[in-house]
Amino acid sequence: MKLMGMTITEKILAKHAGRDEVHPGELLNCRVDVVLGNDVTTPVAIEEFEKLQADRVFDRTRVVIVPDHFTPNKDIKSAEQAKGVRDFARKHGIVNYFEIGRMGIEHCLLPQEGLVLPGDLIIGADSHTCTYGALGAFSTGVGSTDMAAAMATGEAWFKVPETIKFVFRGELPPYVGGKDLILRVIGDIGVDGARYMAMEFTGPVISSLSMDNRFTMANMAIEAGGKNGIFAPDEITLDYVRGRNKREYTLYYSDADAQYAEIREYDVTNMEPVVAVPHLPENVRNVSEVAGTSIDQVVIGSCTNGRIEDLEMAAGILRGRRIHPEVRLIILPGTQEIYLEALRKGFIEIFIEAGAAVSTPTCGPCLGGHMGILARGERALATTNRNFVGRMGDPQSEVYLSSPVVAAASAIKGAITPPWEVK
């Protein structure tokens, strides 16, 4: 009997549930390949894990713990949280625990280390775990209790999501990249437009998009309420994965007759870089519509745009220039490896000469943790993913979201600026 066509998301879920076929709406119990936690979510997971009275984690190599939110620790309480996580990692012999100085922002670090691979089913106690969909994996954010249960059993329950397919055609204009594409999508469908659903990104534009741009797009699926964002693996994916992977992986592709809840088509040819204005990522404007909005701080980094290409784009704009005297520019490379590469390529020198502060990898200001908190009434332009009320500091501060190119250009002018105006 011929099976019904399935999407890549359905195939990965089916495989991990030991099934040949699954349909949207079905509840499944699945084997997970990787379970992730950070310094904010793991402490709660440890408490729950302890209630289970399990002697050990299901697999010491497949539990990954990255202290990245409040690290290097910003105060005594966060130091205690980090210590609790470190002690747990030692006690259980967690192989992939990443200490300060060897770490990075989790969603930049795991792909870099080859810990997440095409065809994997990954859960993480962090909403941006959806980032790894860029590799052709099913990857989604869960809470700490799910993390605890999966650490003990190696399993988690899922409802098979429906899929929305996004097809991108045309010619990408200069200065327009993955961040602009995903913000445009969120602007169109809203912050709950893909609630509970899989978002599959395809089309000729995607086929020639770099891995770093794909990570940026998959990263923000959650900002449309998505369960996961996913890309079919191709040569670009395999170039990235080869040499990093320490285990085998499987490539899955959507069937031609797979069922979609909706198919949305985009022609990118006339797109402009975009900016999301406060206080939701769906408030998307063309950069020229908000040009001239004054800013106090610019942040370039985060799991959305803290990778080497992001830094390269920012360096391209900042080279030989100085930022506006009334702006603070904070740059956070995503991982130590990215930091080192940026150093070797001369980007760090460009940033410091431009007047930027460059930090060791951390989430820092992205979630209003530390390293650049906003005072009441201040406004930031950031390459991060959320501009909720109070996200980067005082509830009466504001965050605008953009790509690194727009962020760098705006840092030079002291106001939101289209990149072509910095010449």
Added chain:
Amino acid sequence: MKLTGKVHKFGSDVDTDAIIPARYLNTSDPAELARHCMEDADPAFPSQVKQGDIIVADKNFGCGSSREHAPIAIKAAGVSCVIARSFARIFYRNSINIGLPILECPQFIDEVEAGDKLEVDLVRGEIKNLSRGKTYLAEPFPGFMQDIIDKGGLINYVREKVR
């Protein structure tokens, strides 16, 4: 189990940063989280909420981060139940996993005001607006999730497997 309480009403897309701002995430102590619950959406909420009160919100409640601190803060603040037009996925999952009752009921949302008194029957999914004399039926949970809730959360549900 029947819950009774007064309504605190919120709009659409209440995110997890509004429910519990990240500046308080350097602790996971429920009592301390409760002291800051909803503070960026309504600064008066932590001082005004009473044991048993009910949060009512429009669409996409709990969007944003995966922090379980959000439903933990709400539960520890004494809130007995959250009723919304719809919930963000991770918040929904976390609430079930930690045993915070949540219900989706669009029609009820259209007709409720802040301060109304409610009686909620979780088993039947029945919401009575005592102030307005109207009764509504919420979407029932799929059986599998009802199992998790009946066992008192995911940890109890999984415990049998681990042993």
